[in-house]
Amino acid sequence: MSSREYDVLVVGGGPAGYYAGLITAVKGLKTLLVEEKHIGGTCLNKSCVPLATLLKYLSTIDLLNKLSQEDTGISVDKLSMNAEKVFNYVRTNVVNVLSESMRKTLEDLGVEVLKNKAVLVNESTAKVGDSYIRFKKAIIATGLKWSSGDGVRPCTEFIDLKEPPNKVLIIGCNPFGLSIASTYSMLSSEVIVVDGASEVLKDFDKEVVNYLMLALAERGVEVMTNTVVSGIVVKQGVKEVRLMRGNEVLTVGVDEVFNASVSNPRLDVLGGLNVKLRNGYVWVDDSLRTSVGNVYAAGDVTGISTYAHSAIVQGVVAGVNVSNGNMRFTCRVTPRYTFTYPEVFSVGLTEDEARSLGYEVLIARQSLTSNALVRASMSSGMIKVVVDSKYGGVLGVHGVGYGISEVVNEASITVTLESTSDTVINTLLAHPTLGEVLRDALLQVLKI
Structure with a gap:
């Protein structure tokens, strides 16, 4: 057995693991980070970053x-596009460069980074490849694995195809599924999205979701709710997908099927460690400590949220606490957004949620076409703000339109700090910028 010993073992190099490693290194702890595949995890390599990059390129062409x-x-x-070259460029010049930059940052801070598989043997020993290491504390940040099956690819493989399929079916009307659907539709694929649920993006405000659905329909994306896949048969290279919608049975032929609906936490890291689970995910308290006192967990593996921004903060909290800090993860406000065209986001309470909680609300709406930068980009959209009529507090902010995700951080800070509409209006916002739309909407509920 190797005599290598570390203050902290971080398993997983996605957003949570990366930030946890940064914090422990800055705190002066001897840290080993083990990542089985690529630094940056699913978000950088297979989902958020490729989707956001492709959205930028494709919307520029538009x-x-x-x-x-x-x-x-x-x-x-003579504007043209070779999809295979574009996908390869995104992988080579965006994803891989960022991944290597993240690795170098960790190593410059003194973190030892290994590309290997780690399994915890007990609360102080882990097997890394064929060797064993000892640790004082550990952080599990192994993320999720998206399901696949006969004829079904995991959604994380959307960027791996050489060229866009002529016709594609995506399972899951969630942010990931709809973002892939939008990307492929902009690449001229015929797209069908199915989901067994009755609602699309149920955690988002209905008004901005309806706007998005109309935009996707105009691009030819067919969204089928209350619909499940009951079987797939491959015939002469075509996947015949059997769909069930109530008592109705449909069959559609497609080139590819992607699952963006079913995922499971990567728990093989636990090995011989008896860690408490909750709904199949690693249970943690608000300090992100697991049921094993010196082992923490952060990111998707906890089941708290599947958004990378939540994983980042969880990584920071776990890193601080294994360094003898005392930080709590509250997750009071979690921004939700998509990389569709147009983009859509929801922060805080939706109008329906606010009313169901007993708030008397004022609704401020503002068309994005009144904004100079939106006009310049020849696009449109709207922002909607939910305000407490009694105290003027901003309860929720929701938007749809190209580039509207640039407003989501401003909205998140506003709701998190429980800012009032008057506070936002009296804040000096740079002009002309897209972020001004939040203030402009709130002018409608200004109390004199």
């Missing part, structure tokens, strides 16, 4: 086409 069609003086006659 804008150039619009400018060419209008009498703007801008003409683009």
